[in-house]
Amino acid sequence: MIAARAASVVYQLYDHPGSGPNSTIARERETIMTKFSDSSSVTELNHVSNPSRRTFLGATVVAAGGLLAGGGVSGQTAQGVAAHDRPSPEKGGRTQVQALAEYAARAKFEDLSPESRRQLPIHILDSVGCCIAALGAGPINACRDQVTDFGGSGPCTLIGGGKANPVYAAFWNTALVRYVDFMDNFLAQSETCHTADNFGVALTIADYVGASGRDLMLGVALGYTVQSRFVDHANFMTRGFDHTTQLAFSHNAMGGRLLGLSDRQIANAIAMAAVSDASFAVVRAKPLSQWKGLASAQSALGAMNTLFLARRGVEGPLQVIEGPLGINHLLGMTIDIDWDRQGYEGVTESTIKKYNAVIHSQSAIYCMVELVKKRQVDPEQVMAIEAEVFQLCYDFAGGGLYGTDKVIRTKEEADHNLAYLLSAALIDGDVTPAQFDPARIAKPDVQTLMKRVSTRPNATFTAQYPRKMPARITVRLKDGTVVQHEVQDYPGLASRPFTWDESSEKFDRLVDGRVDAGLSGEIKDAVRRLDSLQARDLTGLLSNVKTPTFLPMNEN
Numbered sequence: 001m002i003a004a005r006a007a008s009v010v011y012q013l014y015d016h017p018g019s020g021p022n023s024t025i026a027r028e029r030e031t032i033m034t035k036f037s038d039s040s041s042v043t044e045l046n047h048v049s050n051p052s053r054r055t056f057l058g059a060t061v062v063a064a065g066g067l068l069a070g071g072g073v074s075g076q077t078a079q080g081v082a083a084h085d086r087p088s089p090e091k092g093g094r095t096q097v098q099a100l101a102e103y104a105a106r107a108k109f110e111d112l113s114p115e116s117r118r119q120l121p122i123h124i125l126d127s128v129g130c131c132i133a134a135l136g137a138g139p140i141n142a143c144r145d146q147v148t149d150f151g152g153s154g155p156c157t158l159i160g161g162g163k164a165n166p167v168y169a170a171f172w173n174t175a176l177v178r179y180v181d182f183m184d185n186f187l188a189q190s191e192t193c194h195t196a197d198n199f200g201v202a203l204t205i206a207d208y209v210g211a212s213g214r215d216l217m218l219g220v221a222l223g224y225t226v227q228s229r230f231v232d233h234a235n236f237m238t239r240g241f242d243h244t245t246q247l248a249f250s251h252n253a254m255g256g257r258l259l260g261l262s263d264r265q266i267a268n269a270i271a272m273a274a275v276s277d278a279s280f281a282v283v284r285a286k287p288l289s290q291w292k293g294l295a296s297a298q299s300a301l302g303a304m305n306t307l308f309l310a311r312r313g314v315e316g317p318l319q320v321i322e323g324p325l326g327i328n329h330l331l332g333m334t335i336d337i338d339w340d341r342q343g344y345e346g347v348t349e350s351t352i353k354k355y356n357a358v359i360h361s362q363s364a365i366y367c368m369v370e371l372v373k374k375r376q377v378d379p380e381q382v383m384a385i386e387a388e389v390f391q392l393c394y395d396f397a398g399g400g401l402y403g404t405d406k407v408i409r410t411k412e413e414a415d416h417n418l419a420y421l422l423s424a425a426l427i428d429g430d431v432t433p434a435q436f437d438p439a440r441i442a443k444p445d446v447q448t449l450m451k452r453v454s455t456r457p458n459a460t461f462t463a464q465y466p467r468k469m470p471a472r473i474t475v476r477l478k479d480g481t482v483v484q485h486e487v488q489d490y491p492g493l494a495s496r497p498f499t500w501d502e503s504s505e506k507f508d509r510l511v512d513g514r515v516d517a518g519l520s521g522e523i524k525d526a527v528r529r530l531d532s533l534q535a536r537d538l539t540g541l542l543s544n545v546k547t548p549t550f551l552p553m554n555e556n
Contacts, residue, residue, distance in 0.1 A: 097319075107257055178194060182510070386475075
């Protein structure tokens, strides 16, 4: 049993070496390191920080042997070394859901730091731009038909015009912010999430209750923080769950706060959504479908339903995390987030995409764009393109864990395929929604060049992620010339955050041809002054945006 537990801990260390310093996994690692401070096994365990999969197997054996020799770690430690610091549910203490609900219910705008208040309008403008850019896409049109048929006639304002009930308005607004796949993210070592998936619910409820702009900003900050904490303190994706699963916690926490629910009602809303709305990571596997851009909207639909049921007094399983066969059991670990000490700074930890592609590809694309700026490359003279990236980039976009599409025909396939993205970046000098026009995807130049792209993970780069996002591109030409470029990050990473001007420039590109200059300026001004306006000042402007009648760039 001790050896098995040691193997389990080392496995979690391998999958989560970048988890937060206060996470259960990090604390277990510290416990084991202390236990064997005089043992040669420490060297091996340290080496597991970012091992190859082959190294991992050997290190597991060494660590397990050390545990047996040293007498092991207590059973209490094996289930989460910090769990004993606070009362457990079995001893009359709060569950994680109850603690989270109290954290959400007490949140106020004054809790936000100056930096968070500065960055919130930047991220909100980015989300609004993504919403407008999605209008007119085929799957989005299907969502609009769904809202028209089942969403009623009010009272909530819809982006693009019209009204619906709050449940379907949140579904619609969330589908818009997610579909183009150009929104912001939170990055952990082996997990990720789209923090902007929280924007649609926050905007809808703020409009529904007539909240202030400050309330909307607080809701966004709360949603971003809650989802991010479940990403860096747990292992949902490596256990087969999609990153939309955590939205059951963040949607209901911020939604309950904006609705003015009690902490008891918020807890029950979270519990009902968490136990019912889990989704699976296979939605990100190749071949990709349109659902990868709509799954978060389904989460919003479920969250809004449970919020209003909780307001009517319906109760859910508050031990959904700790209880028998609960989330801890499914993840094989103990989720132990100290909500009493948590701030509301999630937006300052989020990244904004510079390019319209899967988040993990951003630095590689940036590397290619910078390479061709410094030296013009004729695509017809390229013999090979070699990309070295960190492990998650390889897994999501380079042919690793989630596979690769053999044929690229659609937006969904192209924006998660590093070979296509690097080829388009070399030829076009950018990756925007224009690169996902079906006619662009089908052109022989990019289809030919992408067959010359190879990708491999670099262990050194992986060790630096997510603090940095290193990438190295090598282009080999037919005349023997070798052109190489390397970057450590890209504009938009949390360590290199977007400025208002950069967000404004991206917004202008996203809405070009869809919103006239006058309305575009009004929207930007409203977002920038949101802390002195009402949420409905913004939603009123967004209702004036019209769905384009031309074939949208991201149609497929």
